[in-house]
Amino acid sequence: xxxxxxxxxxxxxxxxxxxxxxxxxxxxxxxxxxxxxxxxxxxxxxxxxxxxxxxxxxxxxxxxxxxxxxxxxxxxxxxxxxxxxxxxxxxxxxxxxxxxxxxxxxxxxxxxxxxxxxxxxxxxxxxxxxxxxxxxxxxxxxxxxxxxxxxxxxxxxxxxxxxxxxxxxxxxxxxxxxxxxxxxxxxxxxxxxxxxxxxxxxxxxxxxxxxxxxxxxxxxxxxxxxxxxxxxxxxxxxxxxxxxxxxxxxxxxxxxxxxxxxxxxxxxxxxxxxxxxxxxxxxxxxxxxxxxxxxxxxxxxxxxxxxxxxxxxxxxxxxxxxxxxxxxxx
Numbered sequence: 001x002x003x004x005x006x007x008x009x010x011x012x013x014x015x016x017x018x019x020x021x022x023x024x025x026x027x028x029x030x031x032x033x034x035x036x037x038x039x040x041x042x043x044x045x046x047x048x049x050x051x052x053x054x055x056x057x058x059x060x061x062x063x064x065x066x067x068x069x070x071x072x073x074x075x076x077x078x079x080x081x082x083x084x085x086x087x088x089x090x091x092x093x094x095x096x097x098x099x100x101x102x103x104x105x106x107x108x109x110x111x112x113x114x115x116x117x118x119x120x121x122x123x124x125x126x127x128x129x130x131x132x133x134x135x136x137x138x139x140x141x142x143x144x145x146x147x148x149x150x151x152x153x154x155x156x157x158x159x160x161x162x163x164x165x166x167x168x169x170x171x172x173x174x175x176x177x178x179x180x181x182x183x184x185x186x187x188x189x190x191x192x193x194x195x196x197x198x199x200x201x202x203x204x205x206x207x208x209x210x211x212x213x214x215x216x217x218x219x220x221x222x223x224x225x226x227x228x229x230x231x232x233x234x235x236x237x238x239x240x241x242x243x244x245x246x247x248x249x250x251x252x253x254x255x256x257x258x259x260x261x262x263x264x265x266x267x268x269x270x271x272x273x274x275x276x277x278x279x280x281x282x283x284x285x286x287x288x289x290x291x292x293x294x295x296x297x298x299x300x301x302x303x304x305x306x307x308x309x310x311x312x313x314x315x316x317x318x319x320x321x322x323x324x325x326x327x328x329x330x
Contacts, residue, residue: 001038001039001040001041002038002039002074003036003037003038003039003072003074003075004037004038004039004073004074004092004176004177004209005035005036005037005060005071005072005073005093005177006035006036006037006070006071006072006075007033007034007035007036007056007059007060007069007070007071008034008069008070008071008072009032009033009034009068009069009070010030010032010033010034010035010056010059010066010068010069010070010071011028011030011031011032011033011066011067011068011069012028012029012030012052012055012059012064012066012067012235013026013027013028013029013067014026014027014029015027016287025287027286027287028235028286028289029052029055029235029286030052030055030056030059030066030235030236031235031236031289032236033052033056033069033236033237034237035056035230035237035240037060037177037209037211038209039176039207039209040203040207040208040209041209041210041227041228042199042200042203042209042210042212042223042224042226042227042228043209043210043211043212043224043227043228043229043230044212044213044214044220044221044223044224044227044228044229044230044243045057045211045212045213045214045229045230045232046214046215046216046217046220046229046230046231046232046258047215047231047232047233048215048233048283049215050283050286051232051233051234051235052232052234052235052236053181053213053214053215053232054181054213056211056213056232057095057179057181057211057213058095059071060093060177060179060211061090061093061094061095061179062078062086062089062090062093063095065079073089073092073093074089074092076089078090091121091173091175092175092176092177093175093176093177093178093179094169094170094171094173094175094177094178094179095170095178095179095181096163096166096167096170096178096179096180096181096183097166097181097183098181098182098183098185098186099186100154100159100162100163100165100166100186101154101155101162103162103166104154104162104165104166105154106153106154106155107153108153109150109151109152109153110149110150110151110152110153110154110157110165111134111150111151113154113165113169114134114137114138114165114168114169114172115130115134117169117172117173118130118133118134118172121173133172134146134150135147137168137169137171137172138150138165138168140168140171140202141164141165141167141168141171141198141202142164142194142198143161143164143165143168149161149165158187158188158191159186159187159188159191160187160188160191160194160195163183163184163187163195164195164198166183167183167195167198167199167202171202171206171208174206175208176208176209177208177209177210177211178199178202178208178209178210178211179210179211179213180199180210180211180212180213181213182213182214182215183195183199183212184196184214184219185214185215185216192219193222196219196222196223199212199223200223210223212224217247217258217259217262218262220243221243221244221247224243225243225244227242227243228240228241228242228243229241229242229243229246229247231246231252231254231255231258233254233294233295234283234284234286234289234294234295235286235289235294236294236321237319237321238252238254238255238294238295238320238321238322239251239252239254239255239318239319239320239321240318240319240320241317241318241319241320242317242318245316245317245318246318247259249316249318251315251318251320251322251325251328251329252295252320252321252322252325253276253295253299253300253301253322253328254295254298254299256276257276257278260276276300278298278299278300284297284298290307291307291308291309292306292307292308292309292310293306293307293310293321293322293323301324301328303324305323306323306324310322310323313325313326315329
């Protein structure tokens, strides 16, 4: 399959400033991230708040530039492009934000919000052609009839409708990839399934790849049921594989603990999952992250060898960053 995006050895640091600090301190948020996104697939990125999920999403969309590493778009390093080529490549990757209130201009109508990117990128379109395109976009995302929404302002739409409008704006540039950052976390539970189904439909009909960022394993499993899951902890990918394989047969102790903490209606999975006796409920700190396993301080199986630098290993087509994964799998 064709690769849409390749992240190679991505590291990201942010400067920590404060009047009580003697000097500016760099916080190493992402460490040695390697991730490939293929054409037409859905990848769910899962982890606790602060693990670096959104930072990865912003790097993929070009909003943030990593401290080191490469991002390849269709095989070319995007950071070696000139400005014009860079923005042209960025158009292929769109971002759907978590907060639809903040993402839409409150003083612009829905028609104006959707029209802005179309005007900028499709300058040769006539007013009639542009209006037809906006109507078609609203129909694609399930807002029917379109005329009912064109003159509305964001506050006049429900949370689910605003998320559909964000999706319409994202697909207006015909992207090959959409990064959706917690798109259903701020809408009613009853509406979440319809948004997930919309993403799945766009994935199939428009052949758009999705990176779905979430802390909710249930929605991750639903949206990426034929795709992959990437489990993150403290700025590192600790496990990656096909979603059914990872959820039914987790290898990393953190993934095991994450899945064991979620009630499941499936008795087969419920029987397989065991409660992991985590040593501490305190989430580790990025400032004090050690060279070895990022889960060391909380892992019940940790030993001296876990303090050393850990490499990934492949077990049953799943990539895992744990020296004891094979031993614990027996």
